[in-house]
Amino acid sequence: NAGVTQTPKFQVLKTGQSMTLQCAQDMNHNSMYWYRQDPGMGLRLIYYSASEGTTDKGEVPNGYNVSRLNKREFSLRLESAAPSQTSVYFCASSDQLSGNTIYFGEGSWLTVV
């Protein structure tokens, strides 16, 4: 019963390096999301994908790109990492068939030095 799976769980990057966070869900959900969590700020939406083939910016999209590879997978890419992108990243998914509930992965801890 995997649900939403994110990799890697932990990553340290140097400023300017690039990396991709992977996310996959096995619940056949249409919508997928990427959030970042910072102390005292709750979770903020970076990008979302309402359905396969579509992506849209959320509240804090600068410095990120996303790809909805297929219905299951939604990746988040940092092209040139900055210390301000040190955060915990959460992938999530939802669907009307899930009662419109949004399910979260366990998070990816990213540190940019």
Add this chain to the structure above:
Amino acid sequence: AQSVTQPDIHITVSEGASLELRCNYSYGATPYLFWYVQSPGQGLQLLLKYFSGDTLVQGIKGFEAEFKRSQSSFNLRKPSVHWSDAAEYFCAVASRGSARQLTFGSGTQLTVLP
């Protein structure tokens, strides 16, 4: 734009005491409302949700929340707190559009004293 306010950054209660965590939202219509809990180093677990109907909703782990339209509030309650309830709690609202974009409050950290 929708927004969520959790006015209490940190709450401390004794084990066995009652608990109420406050949540106020700003939205043009009635949104979908959620409470999530996050233990240290973990992801978010859904406690309960309100979409429509009965304004008092029951969730997991003995939690409940009441939607009050007139006050734009969705406060979380538990009659008797257990030490295992110590965690961070997030209130969230979602639009009723095709993609359920969640807007989160900044969270309330709950400490439970023995």
